[in-house]
Amino acid sequence: MKKVGFGIIGCGMIANWHADAITKVDGARLVGAADVNIEAGKAFAEKYETRAFETIEKLLQNKDIKIVCICTPSGLHAPLAVKAAGAGKHIVVEKPMAITLKECDEIIKACEKNNVKLAVISQLRFSHSVRELKKAIVSQKLGRLVSGDVYMKYFRSEEYYEKSGWKGSWKMDGGGALMNQGIHGVDILQYLMGPVKLVFGHVRTLTRNIEVEDTAAAVLEFENGALGVIQGTTSVYPGSPRRLEVNGDKGTIVLEEDSIAQWEIKGEQIPENIETGSTRISTASNPAAMGVEGHMMQIIDMVDAVAYNRKPMVDQYEGRKPVEIITAIYESSRTGKPVYLKE
Numbered sequence: 246m247k248k249v250g251f252g253i254i255g256c257g258m259i260a261n262w263h264a265d266a267i268t269k270v271d272g273a274r275l276v277g278a279a280d281v282n283i284e285a286g287k288a289f290a291e292k293y294e295t296r297a298f299e300t301i302e303k304l305l306q307n308k309d310i311k312i313v314c315i316c317t318p319s320g321l322h323a324p325l326a327v328k329a330a331g332a333g334k335h336i337v338v339e340k341p342m343a344i345t346l347k348e349c350d351e352i353i354k355a356c357e358k359n360n361v362k363l364a365v366i367s368q369l370r371f372s373h374s375v376r377e378l379k380k381a382i383v384s385q386k387l388g389r390l391v392s393g394d395v396y397m398k399y400f401r402s403e404e405y406y407e408k409s410g411w412k413g414s415w416k417m418d419g420g421g422a423l424m425n426q427g428i429h430g431v432d433i434l435q436y437l438m439g440p441v442k443l444v445f446g447h448v449r450t451l452t453r454n455i456e457v458e459d460t461a462a463a464v465l466e467f468e469n470g471a472l473g474v475i476q477g478t479t480s481v482y483p484g485s486p487r488r489l490e491v492n493g494d495k496g497t498i499v500l501e502e503d504s505i506a507q508w509e510i511k512g513e514q515i516p517e518n519i520e521t522g523s524t525r526i527s528t529a530s531n532p533a534a535m536g537v538e539g540h541m542m543q544i545i546d547m548v549d550a551v552a553y554n555r556k557p558m559v560d561q562y563e564g565r566k567p568v569e570i571i572t573a574i575y576e577s578s579r580t581g582k583p584v585y586l587k588e
């Protein structure tokens with residue numbers, strides 16, 4: 246099988262997960278990378294024994310590159326995705342897809358116009374625990390859904406923000422505890438519980454010297470009538486594993502990071518492929534404490550989507566959803582009023 250060529254734009258921390266995933270996937274090969282910081286691009290290319298392109302334009306002109314991974318600060322996702330779509334490249338963009346709904350829509354338009362595919366990284370959707378929980382919900386094992394909550398109480402030091410140069414700013418991060426760290430949990434919550442009808446949010450910057458929120462709390466109503474809570478912070482020491490709770494009138498399933506902490510369904514034994522326990526590995530206090538499997542699954546999904554001309558599992562319309570919820574929470578916090586999401 247001919248390997249599909251990938252290029253990486255932005256050679257910082259998360260680019261390593263993309264390069265590792267691409268090099269581990271059979272149908273993929275890394276053609277090269279580019280960064281505005283030429284030295285960073287060169288060092289990255291050396292590490293992965295690939296080509297360092299001098300400019301983003303040169304990378305986008307390369308005919309061997311069919312899929313581009315965008316791993317830059319979040320505020321640059323939209324302009325770069327629009328540019329990559331214009332160059333006819335399929336796109337894998339890091340979360341958040343973009344930092345405003347307007348920018349998400351610009352990306353959607355560019356992909357439609359240029360007939361290219363786009364996948365947004367939301368690696369938790371591919372984990373065993375989330376897939377099993379989704380199956381239980383779809384097959385109505387939990388009965389009528391009553392509540393769906395996610396708690397993301399993390400620790401990021403002042404130094405983490407100071408040395409980044411872009412994290413914690415509205416322009417490049419688009420938000421804080423929710424738009425950056427918490428979006429994973431927000432995405433799986435809406436993926437599992439279904440569309441959100443309204444949010445009532447309150448966000449504050451309590452301890453960090455940043456423009457965006459370091460602490461957020463929101464109440465949600467889902468379209469199916471269930472209620473929910475989103476809590477996110479990057480200001481608590483030492484941080485706790487992410488906890489996601491789904492309750493119905495016939496059962497409860499609780500995830501702690503990727504582990505299933507509780508699986509109880511009325512009148513049923515725990516299925517054999519479900520192991521309950523608590524989690525050890527967590528990004529609660531260390532953003533780099535995560536495996537490469539999730540990114541690998543998304544690279545495999547994208548290679549397959551391009552080969553068989555189908556939609557990637559988390560396409561641009563899916564990637565827009567958590568951004569819509571988070572920006573609605575910000576708006577609600579600003580206005581003091583509930584925000585109804587558009588259908």
Ligand SMILES: NC(=O)c1ccc[n+]([C@@H]2O[C@H](COP(=O)([O-])OP(=O)(O)OC[C@H]3O[C@@H](n4cnc5c(N)ncnc54)[C@H](O)[C@@H]3O)[C@@H](O)[C@H]2O)c1
Nearest residue numbers: 255256257258259280281282285316317318319339340341
């Ligand atoms: N999926 C996940 O779990 C996960 C984890 C961490 C970060 N992320 C996301 O990945 C993205 C990058 O985060 P990071 O922590 O790797 O940031 P980083 O600061 O470590 O790296 C960003 C890189 O982009 C480069 N860059 C800046 N402007 C550029 C431009 N115009 N063109 C090309 N390169 C440019 C910088 O020089 C830097 O090397 C963010 O959107 C973040 O939300 C996702």
